[in-house]
Amino acid sequence: MKPRLMTPGPTPVPEETLLELAKPVGYHRSSEAKAILAEVSEDLKYVFQTKNPVVTLTSSGTGGMEAAVSNCFSAGEKVILLIAGRWGDRWRNLAKAFGLNAVVVEVPYGKAIQPAQLEEALKAHPDAVGVFATLSETSTGVGHDIAAFGKLVTATPAILVVDAISGLGCMECRTDEWNIDVNVTGSQKALMLPPGLAYVSISDKAKARIDANQSSKTFYFDLKKYLSKIAESDTPFTPANTLIKAQRVSLQRIRKEGIENLWARHARMARAARAGVQAMGLHLFAEQPNNGLTVITVPEGVDGNAVLSKIEKQYGIKLANGQDNMKGKIWRMAHMGYLDLFDVLAALSALELVLHEVGFLKEVGPGVAAAQQALAAKA
Amino acid sequence: MKPRLMTPGPTPVPEETLLELAKPVGYHRSSEAKAILAEVSEDLKYVFQTKNPVVTLTSSGTGGMEAAVSNCFSAGEKVILLIAGRWGDRWRNLAKAFGLNAVVVEVPYGKAIQPAQLEEALKAHPDAVGVFATLSETSTGVGHDIAAFGKLVTATPAILVVDAISGLGCMECRTDEWNIDVNVTGSQKALMLPPGLAYVSISDKAKARIDANQSSKTFYFDLKKYLSKIAESDTPFTPANTLIKAQRVSLQRIRKEGIENLWARHARMARAARAGVQAMGLHLFAEQPNNGLTVITVPEGVDGNAVLSKIEKQYGIKLANGQDNMKGKIWRMAHMGYLDLFDVLAALSALELVLHEVGFLKEVGPGVAAAQQALAAKA
Amino acid sequence: MKPRLMTPGPTPVPEETLLELAKPVGYHRSSEAKAILAEVSEDLKYVFQTKNPVVTLTSSGTGGMEAAVSNCFSAGEKVILLIAGRWGDRWRNLAKAFGLNAVVVEVPYGKAIQPAQLEEALKAHPDAVGVFATLSETSTGVGHDIAAFGKLVTATPAILVVDAISGLGCMECRTDEWNIDVNVTGSQKALMLPPGLAYVSISDKAKARIDANQSSKTFYFDLKKYLSKIAESDTPFTPANTLIKAQRVSLQRIRKEGIENLWARHARMARAARAGVQAMGLHLFAEQPNNGLTVITVPEGVDGNAVLSKIEKQYGIKLANGQDNMKGKIWRMAHMGYLDLFDVLAALSALELVLHEVGFLKEVGPGVAAAQQALAAKA
Amino acid sequence: MKPRLMTPGPTPVPEETLLELAKPVGYHRSSEAKAILAEVSEDLKYVFQTKNPVVTLTSSGTGGMEAAVSNCFSAGEKVILLIAGRWGDRWRNLAKAFGLNAVVVEVPYGKAIQPAQLEEALKAHPDAVGVFATLSETSTGVGHDIAAFGKLVTATPAILVVDAISGLGCMECRTDEWNIDVNVTGSQKALMLPPGLAYVSISDKAKARIDANQSSKTFYFDLKKYLSKIAESDTPFTPANTLIKAQRVSLQRIRKEGIENLWARHARMARAARAGVQAMGLHLFAEQPNNGLTVITVPEGVDGNAVLSKIEKQYGIKLANGQDNMKGKIWRMAHMGYLDLFDVLAALSALELVLHEVGFLKEVGPGVAAAQQALAAKA
Incomplete structure (x- = not known):
């Protein structure tokens, strides 16, 4: 059995990156360590598409989100939260923990926040000092139109804070061009590293808020400490330095492929996944699906948990279940990280074989054939 | 780009086996080294399906073939060579190097030696003391009916020597039940290790010839030295001991899957490969294909070399070209080693995409769909 | 050049632990991940010598210290800080960041806080709700008598919070027996892992404070979240799961050696280091040196920075310089992590050779000979 | 316990080389494989100090020795064998296996063959067509004056064949300048790789014999095949290609240090070993010791096997015992491969501690101190 990890984090990591982790600590x-952090920071800017500094935190992605909340805002300040699922909810919980005055714009699971909704909220709350959004809502597979959000927010005094944890690197995200003030991601998604590091980019507008926050x-x-230290390619506290060194290797791989090629490849993978799934008579859960994962509604009469379990035990492919009360209702097939076209085909093949085995599909073939046609089609 | 090595040796090696190679030497x-060799030797017997000793040589597979020739026979002795391709030719060259009196039974590339041909040769040469055969002729994709050969040879004074280098572990091969006297394989094929070790099993009948050879x-x-040393789980010369230690890990994996399940899985992979290839309108080169690789005739009007090159450059999949004068005329897709069903699907997908790109196929889909149906079919 | 890392964190990591990090993510x-965390948590309790839960945070050690400060105390509460160097200062900065009312007991660099000083402070401040101490003050090499501190604090309503980051595992530390309420350590010191994880044990007395803190x-x-999740062998946020898996390997090594043997071995290494250093006519900087590192006063007339640089460049041994204004005034030779007796001898040999080269020592030999005698002596 | 392997093969391998072995096969x-072999071949020429081709065989060092014997000589030809121990004996056994007419010049274990002895033999046997010598006789620790042998042989029609398996890379050996016609070494000694590859350099004079041999x-x-293939950076049979790729890494390390610096460093290590051993009152077994290993006579009244066992079990250091009937009579401390000055010090320290423990030494210190003084002394 050859395992294939297709969950929306952690994701598969290239062998050369993993072997970097096995080198002596x-x-x-040291000056060598600083040179590595400098290189990683530059490459992160490239991946973020920003000229602003990107700081490296030793923590989960949530640590990066907390840094954004706790540094940029004071208790009582008004912020707008755009919530379309579990990860939007994380912004809500963070805002609550730090006593922010949260205005919530929310849509049901599977739906996406529309720019018009934000526009309305900004009008209703001109005193809002922050807007929190989610690039890829991995609990539902939705992708948000961050570019449109940015256009709206940039015209206001508020800053736009984005959770791009599971999206950055596998779907278009242009931090500066899209006016994202604080962009947060983690190492264990499209950046092809194990979990342990969070990355946060900070615009001048955000920086001003941080500096003013007493x-x-x-x-x-x-x-403030991280920004000051990163200016000399250093960190305030002992970082997970072997992860940083290994991140360099995965970032070099991204550089080599080119960020736009990377986006295009993930778009191709996502098109194939969607085509394959639909050819099996299944439905996409997200109204506005993103390119990092494909979320599938478990059809009536099929035991969603049992299917996932069979796919894993018989074929070695690990898809993700729905979280919390979505468990058993959706299947989440991630195609981010060190995965290629053929891993998507593998997941579709295994899904089709199991759906055949449990009697949902009379015959197999159409799923993989449709994916194959999507792969062959011009973008 | 994620590389997939699908040549008939070397083959992909499981990560845990590779990491074993990175441990301190x-x-x-030491007694620990002897315990490891003892375990490897037992597991090799299981894979060979033999009760006879299996010795470990530090060499390519050809070293194992030479050991069989040079130890079991004296210059001038008559042997029958069954030659159906380039690897059968290796027996011819070895026989020549060691001065044997070779009777050659030969078929054109793509054909298989039939038991009747051997029967006739044995009748015509009752003084033959050895018969040399090839389990999987990887230059053409042919598999031989070694069981039938064994039944014929066991009734004579001759010993049956088999090159099972690229077949053992990925297609049925029962050393004892099939009366194979000397069975030779290498580490870098179905046994999921890098090249560097050859394994040779020796029956009592073969042992008697070796002992008598002055x-x-x-x-x-x-x-004689290897047999004497292996009895105490040792080797006469410094072996490639880190490869032996890593072989243990891959053999444990085979033990866990079970040798018959392993054969069945490769049969399933081979059926899918053949179905996919034929659904693309391509023809199998071998009249009697084996389960370790699928050899495809390059169709008229298609540049065989260019297709392979595109598959590798665009999709990361390394198939093998034909060797010597077969170059450009056949494609060899190996499915042995640490590969699974979905790697076969990947290779078919890439082949279909490229054949579409170069204009040979009008549309894509039928190839992978047929393979998928073969995967779903009961054996 | 064979590098030897002898800084007080990060420290060398065993090869088998490093290779664990190179396994597929x-x-x-998964249930496998939970089983691993369960095992790690049990082994951490053993290393901590506690029956209380030990939670795993994905962060530097400082993250663990912050968790202790922010969870157990509210702004304005009175705490006693025992400060004997830079790491004691970290408690001061954390207390300040979180608005605690800090009573500072401080000694100059190189000195240790004496139990009598704490006793006096506790008497003077019966309303103190917390005492913060440092097991191994790595900026000076001092070790503190935490057992004595614990006896004093346990009789009061205050809780004892200890930074054992660089000491736990290389010097005696009995969390429960010594009445440590919150004990904080990091992965990258004596626990033989790269940086990235912090571990915190929490007593019932501390738990009560955490629960009551609004x-x-x-x-x-x-x-609260970590405690609730660890009860089911889980974590609230995506942890650095490959580090956790690798920590298991290093903890198994510690289990195998036995915690008391580990302490004894480090004591032996420390005795050898001190004997060797003193035989070279050098002076120990710490009045009460601990067993994890030996801090040496740079003698008059010797360029401290140049000596360290020579030791590293010529002999591959990385010792640590003094930090901040101690730079060039002390040398810090750590002997914690995956290091053995002979690594201490190596560091002493290199130091002696360089001190001879720069003219401080007329001859070499006495340093390593004295260390060797210390190694031979009964404890 | 931190293991240190100090046997004369296999030897410790640098981590970066080991990790190369863990990369995907x-x-x-491929053209990449050829480029690697080309680079390795060039670097081997540098290490051999030759302009002649060096071929890579997948085998133990003995395979390289056999290649020299079987290719360069015909049965019945007269050769002179210089035998000073077990490895000289290997030449004798090979000569016998291939039917050569061997003239033996032999000295007792611990002694070295003197040039005058060879001179005399050459005079007595002007029809000799080959001379076989051993650079480092690891069974006794003797080093031979190959330069002197070469001067004598080059003036005759005979070729000089040298077993440099355990010496090349850790002691001066100038293949061309010293007139060595066939120089054989293995990967697992000073070249810092696991066992599995043998390297053979071939002069024009040797090539002429090979070509003429029918x-x-x-x-x-x-x-002939290897020479023809190496000209195009290829091999006749599937080589242990992952070992070749890893050899590149260790050879780059040697290139970086510089071959003369490498020799000088080993000389320094050997001086320290000899000084330390003698300061413990022990005697060197070899009259003419080489720089790759130090062989020590077990003193009267000491149980040689028990001491080695204690050194290994208590201190993790693996020294080699004597072989065959030398077992228990000598200790062999190798200092070749990825070892540095401080590993020699470690071995001396462990030996001294154990000799003290078993009562042979009254006190410890003089051994390591003497080694330290040797390290400090100008060469």
């Missing part, structure tokens, strides 16, 4: 304050109660996630 | 005469001129490949 | 919510502003470091 | 006939019975070790 070095000192994190009430922030944080030490480990104090972005 | 140990002493090859004229053998060999030292490094002296099987 | 798995899903962090004003805590934290989300990522919310210990 | 590639195809051995009676050679070999196929796998046919040097």
Whole structure:
């Protein structure tokens, strides 16, 4: 059995990156370590498509989200939260923990927040100082139109804070051009590294808020310290330096492929996934699906959990179940990280074989054939 | 680009086996080293399906073939060579190098030696003391009916020597039940290790010939020494001990899957490959194809070399070209080693996409769909 | 050049642990992942010598310290800080960031806080609700008598919070027996892992404070969440799961050696280091040196920075310089992590050779000979 | 316990070389594979100090020795064997296996063959067509004066064949300048790789003998084929291609250090080993010790096997015992491969501690101190 990890994080990591992690550990304050962090920081800017600094935190992605909340805002300040699923909810919980005055714009699972909704909220709340959005809502497979959000927010005093944790690197995301002030991602999604690092880009507009914030109660996630240290390619606290060194290897791979080619390849994979799934008579759960994962509604009469379990046990492919009360109702097939076209085909093949085995499909072939046709089609 | 190596050796090696190779090197005469060799030798017997000793040589598979020739026979002795391709030719060259009196039974590339041909040769040459055959002729994709050969040879004074280098582990091969006296394989095919080790099983009938042979001129490949040492789980010369330690890991994987399941899985993969290829309108080159690789005749009007090159450059999949004067005339898609059903599907997908791109196929889909149907069919 | 990393974090990591990091990445919510975390948590309890839960945070050690401060205390509460160097200062900065009312007991660099000083402070401040101490003050090499501190604090309503980041695992530390309420350590010191994980044990007394704390502003470091999740062998946020898996391997090594043997071995290494250093006519900087590192006063007339540089460039051994204004005034030779007796001897040999080269020592030999005698002596 | 392998093969391998072995396996006939073999071949010429081709065989070092014997000589030809121990004996056994007419010049274990002895033999046997010598006789620790041998042989029609398996790379050896016609070494000694490859350099004088040899019975070790293939950076049979790729990494390390610096470093290590051993009151077994290993006579009244066992079990250091009837009579401490000065110090320290423990030494210190002084001394 050859395992294929197709969950929306962690994702498969290239062998050369993994082997980098097996090298002897070095000192994190050496000039070599600084040169590595400098290179990683530059390559992160490229992946973020930003000229602003990108800081590296040793934490889960949620640590990066907390850094954004705790540094940029004071208790009581008004912010607009755009919530379309579980990860939007994380913004809600963070806002609550730090006492922000949250205005919530929310849509049901499977739907996407529309720019018009944000426009209305901004009008109704001209005193809002922040807007929180989610690039790829992995709980539902929805992708948001961050470019449109940015156009709206940039015209206001508010800053746009984006959770791009599972989207950055596998779908178009232009931090500067799209006016994202604070962009947060993690190492374990499209950046092809194990979990452990969060990355946060900070615009001048956001920086001004951070500098002005007197009430922030944080030490480990104090972005002022990280910004000051990254200017000399250093970190305020002992970082997960072997992860940083390995991130360099995966980033070099991204550089080599080219960020736009990377986006195009994921778009091709996503088209194939969607075509294959629909050819099996299944339905996409997200109204506005993103290119990092394909979320499928479990059809009536099929035991969603059993199908996933069979796919894993018989074919070694790990898809993700729905989370919380979505469990058993959707299947989440991620195609981000060190995966290629043929891994998508493998997942579709296994899904089709199991759906045949459990009697949902009379015959197999149309699913993989439709995916194959999508692969052959010009974009 | 994610590389997939689908040549008939070397083949992909599981990550856990590769990582075993990265462990600190140990002493090859320690009790731990002997325990490892003992375990490997037992597991090799299981894979060979033999109760006879299997010795481990540090060499290519050809070294194992030479050991069989130089130890079991003296110059001038008559042997029958069954030749159906380039690897059968290796027996011819070895026989020549060691001065054997070779009777050649030969068929054109793509054909298989039939048991009746051997029967006739044995009748015509009752003084033959050896018969040399090839389990999987990887230059053409042919598989031979070794069981039938064994039934014929066992009734004579001759011993049956088989080159099972690229077949053992991915197609049925029952050394004892099929009366194979000397069975030779290499580490880098279905046994999921890099090249560097050859394995040779030796029956009592073969052992008697080796013991009686006074004229053998060999030292490094002296099987008497290896047999004597393996009895105490040792080797006469410093072996490639890290490869042996890693072989243990891959053999444990085979043990866990079970040898008959392994054969069945490769049969399933081979059926899918053949179905997919034929659904693309292509023809199988071998009249009697084996389960370790599928050899395809390059169709008229298609540049065979260019197609392989595109498959590799655009899709990362390395298929093998024909060798020598077969170059450009056949494509060889191996499905042995650490590969699964979906790697076969990947290769078919890439082949179909490229054949579409170069204009040979009007549309894509039928190839992968047919393979998928073969995967779903009961064996 | 064979590098030897002898800084007080990161430290060398065993090869088998590093290779664990190179294995394919798995899903962090699988039952296998939970079993691994369960095992790691049990082994951490053993290393901590506690029956209380030990939670795993994905962060630097400082993240663990922040978790202790932000969860157990509210702004304005009075705490006693025992400060003997740079790491004691970290408690000061954290207390300040979170608005605690800090009573500082401080000694100059090189000195240790004495139990009597704490006793006095506790008497003077009966309303103190917390005491913060440092097991191994790596900026000076001092070790503190935490057992004595614990005896004093346990009789009061205050909780004892200890930074054991660079000491736990290389010097005696009995969390429960010594009445440590919150004990914090990191992965990258004696626990033989790269940086990226912090571990925090929490006593019932501390738990009561955490539960009662209404004003805590934290989300990522919310210990209530970690405690609740660890009860089911899970984590609230995506953890650095490959580090956790690798930590298991290093912890198994510690289990096998036995925690008391580990302490004894480090004591032996430390005795050898101190004997060797003193035999070279050098002076120990710490009045109460600990067993994890030996800090040496740079003698008059010797260029401290140049000596370290020569040791690294000529002999591959990385010792640590003093930090901040101690730079060039002390040398810090750590002997924690995957290092053995002979690595200490190597560092002493290199130091002696360089001190001879720069003219400080007339002859070499006495340093390594004294270390060797210390190694031979009964403890 | 941190293991240190100090046997004369296999030897420790650098981590970066080991990790190269864990990379995915590639195809051995690709242009990338040829480029790697080309680079390795060039670097081997540098290490051998030759302009002649150096071929790579997949075998133990003995395979390289057999290739020299079987290719360069015909049965019945007269050769002179210089035998000073077990590895000289290997030449004797090979000569016997291939029917050569051997003239033996032999000295007792611990002694070295003197040039005068060879001179005399050459005079007595002007019809000798080959001379076989051993650079480092690892069974006794003796080093031979190959330069002097070469001067004598080059003036005759005979070719000089040298077993440099355990010496090349850790002691001076100038193939061309010293007139070595066939120089054989293995991967697992000073070249810092696991076992599995043998390397053979071939002079024009040797090549002429090979080309003229009609009676050679070999196929796998046919040097004509290897020479012809290496000219296009290829090999006649599937080589252990992952070992070749890893050899590149270790050879790059040697290139970086510089061959003369490498020799000088080993000389320094050997001086320290000899000084340390003698300061413990022990005697060197070899009258003319080489720089790759130090062989020590077990003193009267000491159980040689028990001491080695204690050194390994208590201190993790693996020294080699004497072989065959030398077992228990000598200790062999190798200092070749990926080892540095401090590993020698470690071995001396462990030996001294154990000799103290078993009562042979009254006190410890003089051994390591003497080694330290040798390290400090100008060469």
